[in-house]
Amino acid sequence: MMKSTSQVAPAPNAGGLPPLPPAPVPGALANAPSLTNLPILPPSSPGDDWVIDFEEVQAYKKAKAAGVDRGIQQKNWLASEVNWKYRVGKGWRGKRVLGVGGQGIVGHWTNEGSDRDQKSVKDLAVKQVLRFGPGYKWGDGLETEARWLSMLARAKTPHIIRMYKHMFEEEGQKTFDQDWGLVQRIYLEFCAGGDLVSWMSKYINNPRNVSEDDLWFIFQCLARGLFVIHHGSEDRSTEKYMPGAELVHFDLKPENILIGDQTLDNEHRNQPPYKISDFGLASKVPIDGQDAAFLRQSEYRGTPPWFAPEQITRLGHPFASQRPWGGLFNTFINPAIRDPKYGSATNVWQIGVIMQGMMRRRRIPDWKTFTMYQSTATERLATGGKTVGMDIDIDQDLNNRSMYSRSLRNLIAECLLLTPANRPSPGELMRRTADGASRVQMSMGQILGPPLPQWQEPVVSAEWLQPNAGDPLAAAFGALEVKRRPPVKTQPVPNAPPAPTAQATTTQAGQAAQVGAAQPTATQASPARPLPANANTIRTLRVIVQTKPKYGGIVAGGHKTFALRVTPATTVVQVKDMLERQRCGIKATSMNLMAGRTLMKNFQALGEFAGVDNVRAMEY
Structure with a gap:
């Protein structure tokens, strides 16, 4: 079983037994070192103080070799909620598993209590990830995602997935491979509409084109979500929550765009809000001071088909040959990407790829069909360098023959500009998508009639929102404000020994x-x-x-x-x-x-x- 190692035993002697403590010496305690002189313990993360003994590993291997049906394992996990230290709550029942990944699982819980009709939140999703155990492979569990969702929850927006109860950590129930060991859970709002992949399948399989009003509406929701990630709120009058830095999602793709319930408000008009989710790979980056070494740190962060150009700038990058901006000429002789850097523009690029895929009925971009081209359709496209698109995009850009408006196609093309600084900002993207959605709605007569109420965030009890002793990140949630480190001067250290030569031995x-x-x-x-x-x-x-x-x-x-x-x-x-x-x-x-x-x-x-x-x- 899992054991805590917070108390370290004495080292064993040659016989394999721990040494006996020495006999007390009279007066020795008077000369004991002061507690203030003891070294400070390093800060720990959840999972640092846990080990798994040999018997636990053998039991895990034996259970894995038994080959229990995956469906039975998932049912057992849903039923194991009654044994969780931090339960979902009385009256809640695990209904079905929504998805299983390499490190965790997501399930749907519903409230079947007698007071269900009085609850504003009747369903939720539980996401569990293995933090440490026999089947652990990589990652920091749910710590990164929980931190950013807690931060972004202050915006009270329908376009970012909502997290309840923060993050909990405990020993798993051993119902399947990734339930052996130390697990972490977060409780999220349930999105009945599924993800954008399932939504797109009805157009890809039929086949039929996505209507322009649907594209504008989804584009607007995603733009508003991006502005929250960039600014911290949908309200432009508020101060930016991270001055001097920006948050990059790094994994924006259709699987991570969730669809909520239909709402009756001025913004959505009986349409479901589209929400950005899965911040497990999100990273805060400085606005200034990004050199080649810094770019290299995140060049593999995310899912390869949605990598931004600034992630693939090295000639030796394994995906450079598969992108239209790769190669020796576009890298050194006439660089297609000017001043590559990570930031909100990286998020804009990935949203542009998603929108281009919906417009062309492609869930995953096939980069063999893409090429670089210079458009003159707008001032930004004419002066911002090259963008990317398929042959049909280039043809429609030249001839302006398309079922979609030029304003929609141009905005997507601007999001796909290779140079990050030339792409639309999240604020401009939010404004232009709102204008486009309004034009389509007016042309279809959808905004006639009395005004509808504004969107209101669901009201939940305080215990669903406040950190508590069971949350290992509770102390960290209040310390997420960005603290910019002043540049470290590279002055020589006084009395420092000279740097050794490169002729080192190992x-x-x-x-x-x-x-x-x-x-x-x-x-x-x-x-x-x-x-x-x-x-x-x-x-x-x-x-x-x-x-x-x-x-x-x-x-x-x-x-x-x-x-x-x-x-x-x-x-x-x-x-x-x-x-x-x-x-x-x-x-x-x-x-x-x-x-x-x-x-x-x-x-x-x-x-x-x-x-x-x-x-x-x-x-x-």
């Missing part, structure tokens, strides 16, 4: 190799927490590199130990690059660094892992 475990100290620059990503005052202090980081056997065992795996000269401002990706340059046996792009049981992310600085002097490097 040895087997127990020996160390000196490598050059990594000097931080002002272009590195801001960490989640401020760096300590001694950000330039050089220290030694011991890295144990574990390599896998290759070529059927011809090249044996093993362990090597490196001693790196680093500072608290050195980022994880810099450590990976240093190890790769020293020929550690693992490429930086295929390397995971672990501080204890915490996965160290590329953009994090070593100063965020206080007290950590030893880390492990593994190949994935």
Whole structure:
């Protein structure tokens, strides 16, 4: 079973038994060290203080080998809610499983209590992800998603999925592979309309075209959701919630656009709101100071068909040859992408890909059918560089023969401009989609008649919205405001030893190799927490590199130990690059660094892992 390791036992002696404590010496307690001089424990994340013993792993393997039917496993998971430490609530029943992924599961719960009619929330979705266990593969569970959903909930918008009860963490019920170990759950609003994939299937399979009014309405909902991600609210008069930084979703695709219930309000007019969901890969990025190294940190974040151009700028990127802007000419001789950087423009690009797919009845973009072209249809297109589209898009741009209006096609083409700075801003996109939707509604007579009430957020009890002791992130929810780290100056450290030469040596475990100290620059990503005052202090980081056997065992795996000269401002990706340059046996792009049981992310600085002097490097 899972055991907490918060209390560390003494190291065993040669006989395998822990040593006995020494006999007390009279007067020894008087000279005991002060508690104030003890080292501060490093900050931990959920899951850091858990291990799984050998018997647990064997039981997991035995259960997996039993081959229980997947449908039975899912029913058992729904029924296991009665044993959860943090239950959905009395009167709630698990109705069906909505989806299963590599690390978790999502289910639909409905309220069948006698007071159902008095409840404003009658259904919800429970999302559970494995944080640590025998079947754990990657990721930080639901921590990232819970943080951003908690932040965006302040906007009270129908265009971002709503989270209730925040995040809970407990031991799983062992009903299926990803229920063995430490699991995390969040409770989300239930979207009866499913996702945009199921909505598009009726047009792809028939086939028939999506109407222009539907496209404008969906476009407007997505634009309003993007503005909330960018600004923190749909109200332009409010202050931006993250000055100096922007939130990039990185995984906007039809599967992550959910469809709510039909509403009767001025905005939706008996239409369902479309909501942006799944913020598990979302990342805060600085507006300034994004160099090539920073771009590389997130070039694989998301789903490949929806990668933005700024994610595929390297000539050696595995998807560069599959994109119309790839290749030697478009990369170096006449770059198609000017000043690539991540930001809200990255979100705009992915929404443009979704809208282009709906207009052409394609769920997944086939980049073999896309090409770059220069349009002159609008001033932005004429001066903003090249955009991308299919042959039919180019033909309709030249001849203006299409069932869709030029204003709709032009706006989608502007979202697909290769240079991020030239794409429409979220605010402009929200305004232009609202104008387009209003024009279509007026032409169809849909806005005639008395005005309808404004959209109102469902009212729920306080226990559904407030953090409590069961939420391991409760303390973090109030500390999500962006704190910009001032640029770290690269001045030499006083009395620092000279940087070693590149002629470093590596040895087997127990020996160390000196490598050059990594000097931080002002272009590195801001960490989640401020760096300590001694950000330039050089220290030694011991890295144990574990390599896998290759070529059927011809090249044996093993362990090597490196001693790196680093500072608290050195980022994880810099450590990976240093190890790769020293020929550690693992490429930086295929390397995971672990501080204890915490996965160290590329953009994090070593100063965020206080007290950590030893880390492990593994190949994935």
